[in-house]
Amino acid sequence: MGVTEPLVVGVDGGNSKTDVALATSSGRVLGVVRGPxxxxxxxxxxxAARVIGGLIRSALAGADARETPVVAVSAFLAGLDLPEDAPRFQAVLAPQWPDARVRVENDVVAALHAGTGGSPGVAVVCGAGINAVGLGPAGQRASFLSLGVRSGDWGGGLGLGRAVLWHAIRAEDGRGPRTRLAELTRRHFGVREVEEVAVSLQSGRIAELRLADLVEVLFRADEEGDPVAVSLVVRLAEEVASMTRVMLDRTALRGAAASVVLAGGVLTGGRPRLDTLIDDALRRVDPTSRPVRLRVPPVAGALAHALPGGLPDVERSRLEQQWQDARRDPAAAEGVVT
Structure with a gap:
């Protein structure tokens, strides 16, 4: 017999993958589906609406709930950076679920909800890009434009990869200081000279997004004490603290013991030196703030947003365990209802 209790859906949609979580309206999680x-x-x-709709239908089928009414959909998506973006996309997505309350936000808000349950706080997300959001005690919201270099962003995985390549090429041709980043970049791409990577990027033989892979090169060189890599990692920690400072001030949370949720693969990768640098920088910004490294998938925040009573602790713990298992074995998370 299928599920009869009304259902809610949380969506965390990025550039490379989308997670869809399905739960009953009382908060029992029925499954999570991952797709493109x-x-x-x-x-x-x-x-984008077609991809999300297909994944939601897959989740419903996997839970034997095709005929069960969906009463709420909270979709948090990358790329909704301008004020008009979320309302415009909501108007496209909502007709697929005419009887549901459909809400659309930028994906950084999912991280905040996942870390605080919707309480006041700040979230900084560093994945392929970097962004932050703040939610104040009176409901005031703040965020950055997050359009990349043109809007002042620095520190996402793609930006870090570009910085690694920049320093590696300059070390190789003599314009910059020697750095392990050159050798490690050559090894990573299997080339004899770093400039071959730049030429392949220019010709399209290497996709620009692959530069984000150089984040691991950066942290390896940092562990080895390479001065150039060390300086980039220090700059990243200071950037996280700077974004947090602005969000705390704009939402009247400085000195209020606010949670600062740190999310995205760059900030939750279990890198002790980066963690220490960020914690120290955050203490200088606001000694009362409390760093919270996200241990649940951001889709948990989307689901919490969709549920009238938030996500129950027992279900949150279950999602955390599933996510940690999936991070150890990424193939297990691909296209599967868990």
Whole structure:
């Protein structure tokens, strides 16, 4: 017999993957499905809505709940950076679920909800890009434009990869200081000279997104004490603290013992030196703030947002365990209802 209790859906949609979580309206999680990216900025509104709709239907089928009414959908998506983006995409997505309350936000808000349950606080997300959001005690919201270099961003995985390549090329041709980043970059891409990577990027033989892979090169060189890598990692920690400072001030949370949720693969990768640098930098910004490294998938925040009573602790713990297992074995998370 299928599920009869009304259902809610949380969506965390990025550039490369989308997680859809399905739960009963009382908070019992029925499954999580992972599929391809669904950023409207990358795919266009219609295609992004099609991807999300297909994943939701897959989750319903996996839970034997095709005929069960969906009463709420909270979709948090990358690329909804301008004020008009979320309302525009909501108008495209909502008709698929005419009887549901459909809400659309930027994906950084999912991290905040996942870390605080929707309480006031700040979230800084550093994955392929970097962004932050703040939610104040009176409901005031603040965020950055997050359009990359043109809006002042620095420190996402793609930006860090570009910085690694920049320093590696300059070390190789003599314009910059010697650095292990050159040798490690050559080894990573299997080339004899770093400039071959730049040429391949220019010709399209290497996709620009692959530069984000150089984050691991950066942290390896940092562990080895390479001065150039060390300086980049220190700069990243200071950037996280700077973004946090602005969000705390804009939402009247400085000195209020606010949670600062740290999310995204760069900030939750279990890198002790980076963690220490960030904690120290945050203490200088606001000694009362409390760093919270996200241990549940951001889709848990989307689900908490969709549920009238938030996500129950027992279900949150179960999602945390599943996520940690999936991070140890990524293939296990691909396209599967858990």
């Amino acid at each position: 990216g669904s950023s409207p900025d990358k795919l266009g509104d219609q295609e």
